[in-house]
Amino acid sequence: xxxxxxxxLVWTLLLAVPSxxxxxxxxxxxxxxxxxxxxxxxxxxxxxxxxxxxALLKFSAAHDKSGDPRLLWNMAACEKSLRRYARxxxxxxxxxxxxxxxxxxxxxxxANELIRVMEQLTTKLRVxxxxxxxxxxxxxxxxxTSPVEPFVIDLGTRKLRxxxxxxxxxxxxxxxxxxxxxxxxxVLTKVVHEGRVVVKAGARDAISVDGKLLGTGSWSxxxxxxxxxxxxxxxxxxxxxxxxxxxxxxxxxxxxxLEPESTRLPTWAWIAGGVxxxxxxxxxxxxxxxxxxxxxxxxxxxxxxxxxxSRPIRWR
Numbered sequence: 001x002x003x004x005x006x007x008x009l010v011w012t013l014l015l016a017v018p019s020x021x022x023x024x025x026x027x028x029x030x031x032x033x034x035x036x037x038x039x040x041x042x043x044x045x046x047x048x049x050x051x052x053x054x055a056l057l058k059f060s061a062a063h064d065k066s067g068d069p070r071l072l073w074n075m076a077a078c079e080k081s082l083r084r085y086a087r088x089x090x091x092x093x094x095x096x097x098x099x100x101x102x103x104x105x106x107x108x109x110x111a112n113e114l115i116r117v118m119e120q121l122t123t124k125l126r127v128x129x130x131x132x133x134x135x136x137x138x139x140x141x142x143x144x145t146s147p148v149e150p151f152v153i154d155l156g157t158r159k160l161r162x163x164x165x166x167x168x169x170x171x172x173x174x175x176x177x178x179x180x181x182x183x184x185x186x187v188l189t190k191v192v193h194e195g196r197v198v199v200k201a202g203a204r205d206a207i208s209v210d211g212k213l214l215g216t217g218s219w220s221x222x223x224x225x226x227x228x229x230x231x232x233x234x235x236x237x238x239x240x241x242x243x244x245x246x247x248x249x250x251x252x253x254x255x256x257x258l259e260p261e262s263t264r265l266p267t268w269a270w271i272a273g274g275v276x277x278x279x280x281x282x283x284x285x286x287x288x289x290x291x292x293x294x295x296x297x298x299x300x301x302x303x304x305x306x307x308x309x310s311r312p313i314r315w316r
């Protein structure tokens with residue numbers, strides 16, 4: 001088969017909606033039936049209107065329902081129109097590898113010629129990851145789990161990412177302009193749940209965290225994330241104690257200034273004493289200034305102010 005110019009080949013792919021380029025093969029419109037045919041007809045209309053993304057979905061649905069490998073060519077046409085050449089190549093290679101007999105030798109030869117041309121728009125990428133079992137993605141699309149086999153990507157700027165639980169994501173942006181292969185190493189670092197604390201206090205102040213003496217005057221160190229008790233003490237000074245929360249990769253700076261211990265009675269003692277003194281004065285004043293009550297009832301034969309009852313008192 002005589003090779004066509006590049007422009008002609010690309011144009012052939014762009015207009016690849018027709019079912020077959022060979023008269024000896026029945027068109028897809030005649031061999032498809034039911035839902036597969038309906039999806040195929042809708043895809044042709046969408047492709048003709050320039051809606052390549054939706055057309056791709058419809059062609060894919062028709063392929064899933066019918067299994068006809070010729071639809072791979074149509075799907076590759078949509079990917080090419082979306083400038084996703086690596087995906088188009090993958091579909092074309094699957095189209096060429098068909099063993100059902102529905103793809104003719106002439107169609108296979110034409111596809112191989114187009115593959116050789118489109119390979120110039122892609123490159124092979126080899127990604128190595130420091131940890132096995134990491135999810136590898138290109139432009140936010142997952143391509144596999146490390147270790148991954150080399151795969152084809154489009155030329156241009158690509159964003160790579162490796163992700164694994166318990167590790168920080170490893171990302172790298174590369175600009176590919178062609179060549180047989182590009183090698184990229186992604187290194188994952190283990191997540192450590194800890195943060196740094198910096199304490200600045202007086203020259204003689206002892207600094208403790210969770211009951212452990214760590215330094216005098218100032219201290220800086222890494223401790224596990226979470227809650228901790230910070231205590232700063234010095235002779236003849238009021239102790240300082242506080243609960244601090246340390247987050248991953250956080251640096252906390254804490255300045256502490258201790259106050260001298262007071263020789264006077266604490267405030268609570270003065271307040272309590274004042275209350276007691278006031279209470280004492282009030283009680284004393286009550287007895288000093290209280291007037292004796294006067295009795296205005298009948299006189300009796302007992303002590304003054306008490307009347308002898310004429311009958312026994314019955315308590316209820």
